[in-house]
Amino acid sequence: MISRQVSERIAFGVISLTAVLVILPIVGIIAYIVVEGAGAISWSFLSEMPRDGMKAGGLLPAIIGTLALTVGTAIVAVPIGLGAAIYLSEYSKDNATTRAIRIAIINLAGIPSVVYGLFGLGLFVIFLNFGTSIVAGSLTLGIMTLPVIISTAEEALRAVPQSFRLVSTSLGGTRLQTIRRVVLPQALPGIITGIILGIERAAGETAPILFTAAAFFLPKLPSSIFDQTMALPYHLFVISTQVPGMPLQIQYGTAMVLLTFVLSLNLIATLIRRYYRQKRVW
Amino acid sequence: MTEDQPSSSGIGAAQGVATSSRGARAPSGSLAERLIGRAIQVTGISTVVMVVLIFAFLIREGLPAFVRVPLSSLLSARWYPIEGYFGLLPLIAGSLIVTVGAALIALPLGVATAIFIAEIIPDWARDILKPVVEVLAGIPSVVIGFIGMLVIVPAFRVALDIPTGLTAFTGIVLLAWMALPTVVSVVEDVLDTVPKTYREAGLALGMSRWQTIAKIVVPAGKSGILTALMLGVGRAIGETMTVMMVTGNAPRLPSSPFDIFQPARTMTATIAAEMGEVAQGSTHYHVLFAVGLTLFVITFAINMAAAMVVFRRTKRAERMLS
Numbered sequence: 001m002i003s004r005q006v007s008e009r010i011a012f013g014v015i016s017l018t019a020v021l022v023i024l025p026i027v028g029i030i031a032y033i034v035v036e037g038a039g040a041i042s043w044s045f046l047s048e049m050p051r052d053g054m055k056a057g058g059l060l061p062a063i064i065g066t067l068a069l070t071v072g073t074a075i076v077a078v079p080i081g082l083g084a085a086i087y088l089s090e091y092s093k094d095n096a097t098t099r100a101i102r103i104a105i106i107n108l109a110g111i112p113s114v115v116y117g118l119f120g121l122g123l124f125v126i127f128l129n130f131g132t133s134i135v136a137g138s139l140t141l142g143i144m145t146l147p148v149i150i151s152t153a154e155e156a157l158r159a160v161p162q163s164f165r166l167v168s169t170s171l172g173g174t175r176l177q178t179i180r181r182v183v184l185p186q187a188l189p190g191i192i193t194g195i196i197l198g199i200e201r202a203a204g205e206t207a208p209i210l211f212t213a214a215a216f217f218l219p220k221l222p223s224s225i226f227d228q229t230m231a232l233p234y235h236l237f238v239i240s241t242q243v244p245g246m247p248l249q250i251q252y253g254t255a256m257v258l259l260t261f262v263l264s265l266n267l268i269a270t271l272i273r274r275y276y277r278q279k280r281v282w
Numbered sequence: 283m284t285e286d287q288p289s290s291s292g293i294g295a296a297q298g299v300a301t302s303s304r305g306a307r308a309p310s311g312s313l314a315e316r317l318i319g320r321a322i323q324v325t326g327i328s329t330v331v332m333v334v335l336i337f338a339f340l341i342r343e344g345l346p347a348f349v350r351v352p353l354s355s356l357l358s359a360r361w362y363p364i365e366g367y368f369g370l371l372p373l374i375a376g377s378l379i380v381t382v383g384a385a386l387i388a389l390p391l392g393v394a395t396a397i398f399i400a401e402i403i404p405d406w407a408r409d410i411l412k413p414v415v416e417v418l419a420g421i422p423s424v425v426i427g428f429i430g431m432l433v434i435v436p437a438f439r440v441a442l443d444i445p446t447g448l449t450a451f452t453g454i455v456l457l458a459w460m461a462l463p464t465v466v467s468v469v470e471d472v473l474d475t476v477p478k479t480y481r482e483a484g485l486a487l488g489m490s491r492w493q494t495i496a497k498i499v500v501p502a503g504k505s506g507i508l509t510a511l512m513l514g515v516g517r518a519i520g521e522t523m524t525v526m527m528v529t530g531n532a533p534r535l536p537s538s539p540f541d542i543f544q545p546a547r548t549m550t551a552t553i554a555a556e557m558g559e560v561a562q563g564s565t566h567y568h569v570l571f572a573v574g575l576t577l578f579v580i581t582f583a584i585n586m587a588a589a590m591v592v593f594r595r596t597k598r599a600e601r602m603l604s
Contacts (some may be wrong), residue, residue, distance in 0.1 A: 008492035012402055017399035022391050022462055023411060026418045029429055083325025091322060097594050103589065105329040110513075110585035111336065111578060112520025114550045118557070118574040124337035126562065143332055150329070178313045197420075202424025207522040207550070211557050233424045233523075240428050241527060248432075266420040270413050 040253025065229035072138025081149030089157035109147035120212035137213025148198035156190025187277035200265035284344040287509035344571035386455035392465025419463035427527030450531030452544035472506025526551035
């Protein structure tokens, strides 16, 4: 029989090797895209319209479209998500309504993104007659983002010590005053982190905007929120699968721009979380 | 108390706190205050309304499919919408094989990675690796599909010596990898909740660290690992872009569950690839919604089951602590 020490060494070795093998490609994929795509990046790549059937020129309409969808998503998801989180953390009692809300959030988190796309098509594009548009896409992405925002914001609100609320209440503060002046400011960094993470996910999504907002190619920028728009994730899909003879460098460059946008949101969220966790006195 | 589900982006769930004690005794205040309180309640309830709305619209657009296409045709093995063949079996089989395969690979890899991060490496390394794993959750699936197409697909074709690298297997491998952040974060949370005294008891009895992990910590977190499996499955079955880009999209019925080195097509990829081209209100349109409805029902069931497991675990933890 092998000794405890040897078996431990073998087991830890196997586990460490496995972990390294799955973690390394994460760094690898990012590094690879940067190496292959960096050559395509230039000011004109970011600031010009595509030319020659998208085989030359820049990404401007896709970048603007993704920014518009991101802002739209935030406008839809932040008020509802924050409200729902405050309700769950500060108001709700342990009753059937609360359980229904929790079940709803769990399920919203699990619905496949392409099914959100179908829903957006059915409700916003067709039934409400918004057409394939920035509005329809933002609403679809916004609803999809809700569970992320709600669960992180609720976690941040619950992390505020109960004694803070008791002190506020004992000084004569009403529940709303307590929430607004004591709980929310304390939980704000956590809430912002959650919002950024939710929006980051929406910014990189393709399936929900396929039939609700995205256009294959547009010769000019959208002029209203009821116009369709190009978007970075869908553009990457289009140029890598639908356009024959697309220069590889443009494909990698597009992937790099998308990845940079999404991962910088991720980085900002991580930094905020880390900074305030260290600063926190309770 | 709560059935919080750790979110897929790797943020732990709110720990269960008795909801009823939160600010319950604060005075309710003025009319304005009560109105705002009411508005906040409405936003909470709106989440339920949204799930109902999603379900309602999928039914509204999906049910006509079952009226227009006979059930025997829907359950046939041929998906060729242009000629009116709407057999869903190849799509269901494609989703099933890719999802189950991905989950089977993701679970051991995820558990190993979680043990590595939570139990083996020192704190400073954990502070670096945890965000790296979370970054994976942030990489858009279209980017992973893109790299899959350009790098993984040709590599598999050569390495496995098969006619095309666009196979179910390619999808399985990439999906398993993508499901990792979900599995790792759930399992890590669970390992965290196993009381320290359990470990100390193991070590005090002369067990090695590994024996303590394998015989005490992991078994104590069994239900959480089950949750991780279900959430991983839920994530894999809904994945669209990566699967569409690397599995070849041939709607064929696999000859056996191990027939994974050939092209396959999932339900999600079918919707994404075809919905853009169908006429609104056509049979094809309604059938695609029916596929979406099926996906909704499956993920709903998986998530409810996962929630039940979490719910029971919390109950048990409360008993143990009391």
